[in-house]
Amino acid sequence: MAARKSTAKSNVSADELKTYYREMLLIRRFEEKAGQLYGMGLIGGFCHLYIGQEAVVVGLEAAAEEGDKRITSYRDHGHMLACGMEPGGVMAELTGREGGLSKGKGGSMHMFSKEKHFYGGHGIVGAQVPLGAGLAFADKYKGNGRVTFTYFGDGAANQGQVYETYNMAQLWELPVVFVIENNQYAMGTSVQRSTKSPSLWERGAAYGIAGEAVDGMNVLTVKEAGERAVAHCRAGKGPYILEVNTYRYRGHSMSDPAKYRTREEVQKMRSERDPIEQVRDMLLTGKHASEDDLKAIDKEIKDIVNQAADFSKESPEPALEELWTDIYA
């Protein structure tokens, strides 16, 4: 029940570090490209970028095993890339094309992959929390030893259904990791302006749920915390809460007025705590990789993202008949 202090030290191999660097960079470059395509009018509607939060999903995916499930909110591009869904399929969904993961019928907020055990992509703040517990319920019912990562933000943490879910998840000892991605702002409302609770993970104590706060800008710290959470769930001890403190560099969505925080605050976070720069430093100072090695990774990622963007532009719009399909199974 007690909070664990996160430690920066970690037994991690050079290859693992390079993998995290690569995966976080993929998310960052993908999201930058999505922002560009949005500006060009190729992506419509709501589009919530994950830039700044990359260490959260990459660290937790490193703690997951094959078959574990994940579900999240509408800020979901990073989660999909981190669990191995095709960048081209994600980008083509953003552009509303036939080659999108939902055939262009879901959009930025609604993508799914049975193969990768990714259950969306949900646009109603907090709704994914009981849904995630339900996935864990199904796993426990089947006795398959799987764990579900249920992501939600600091904004969703004030929704009533989160606490209804905490109560039942602990009551039924469901194997679910509740990941509160605390990026400090629910749209434009800071955590301090929406609650007097000193921390969000501690609210689980009211239901007897164990948890901890984690430095979400450090991928290794996140991974270690994820491993503790997963071990707890897999041991049949019920749910676990991780409050991962992170930061969103971009606006809530593309139409964010950015009036609720200062440019300096964002700049300070970028320059001092950027998750990708931290791993880059570790790789270089530890002599695990050279500048040239990293440049090669950068180029590889750039190519992947460009291919995804090209695919998302070239893939045709869905056929009009698609309007009438997939309503009933």
Add this chain to the structure above:
Amino acid sequence: MATEILMPALSPTMEEGTLAKWLVKEGDTVNSGDVMAEIETDKATMEFEAVDEGVVGAILIAEGSEGVKVNTPIAVLVEDGETYDASAAPAPAARVEAPVAEAPAVPAAPVAAAAAPVAVVELTPDYPEGTEMVSTTVREALRDAMAEEMRGDEDVFLMGEEVAEYQGAYKISQGMLDEFGPKRVIDTPITEHGFAGIATGAAFGGLRPIVEFMTFNFAMQAIDHLINSAAKTLYMSGGQMGAPMVFRGPNGAAARVGAQHSQDYAAWYMQVPGLKVVMPYSAADAKGLMKTAIRDNNPVIFLENEILYGKSFDVPKLDDFTIPFGKARIWREGTDVTIVSFGIGMTYALEAADKLAEDGISAEVIDLRTLRPMDLPTVIQSVKKTNRLVTVEEGWPQGSVGSYIASEVMQQAFDYLDAPVVTCTGKDVPMPYAANLEKHALITTDEVVAAVKQVTYR
């Protein structure tokens, strides 16, 4: 002075019950709060307490008596020292003897007899001719359907408030905990939003949940998951995953339970693509459609009715009796007017048809049974024959099921109509509590009769 003790009503819809056991005998002194008897209904067994002190002067209804009407005198309390003089008793004195021990446990005459039409004409039977029929309540039919499907598919489970140990708030799940155990018959805390979401997630995860809402009034707390999570995910995922599940429970007015517990949601859910919506009237339909609902790969809203739970109907005795969605049932053939209804609305439709027959008006009565998909072809075909249409439901008028049917019939069969369609609905008010006002707020048989006379110009 002697005080009569009357058969109590233990729930808003109780009309009669079984006097299961007397815990006092004649001559016993009782104090206020002493348990005098155990009363059983099809929903519950309750202890019945004395409200006055006195001596049991006479027991008028023997223990074991079934079908004792509410407000029947069951005992007489006299003051200490007084004796009970049956001849001076104010009302009925005939003692009801206990039934003989070998009395069958099956329900007696169907309670629905009054509501059932004289002759049921089935143009498209749901089961082979000559099938043995068993008189069954809607309550038992629903339970049988769920239990049969749970025996056949390990992934089916039932979750809701009071479904397990309490045996169901309305006793629909009676006996299911014993048969299937707590893993598959799951009591939830009172947390509709939460458990509707968990069940929907479990459906995404490969199970086939049945979610009982104690009433659909409480499902408003959960409606986001019914619509945004369960109904839309198949479409949003491009067909990759959906929610094969059933949300079920009583819907509509019960009796005297006021505005927040007396709403008909048929028209609400019927509007949503991705949902299937079922609202049965008879026990056979409740059973056959529930089995189909559980097997369906989509979220199904299954709207039951508390007043119908205790009504008995003939149910075919078949190993696996299912009814397809989207197939209306013609209860009664007629030539002068088509009356379309569903759920408890059928009670008024069929009663009206009986009354109209006395006036020489031949009404064709159609039970839609499922509202989405809706069997409009059967309605249109009937209207082409009768040229007149009246719809009947308990829900509110604006955006009603009837207004949708009227609009479709106007668009698809305008030339066949000899009169404007009349939509009979509940009144456009929250449900009042007072008995007279509530009766007036609901649709009545007389209103249906009047509507038919209006469209037939009689």
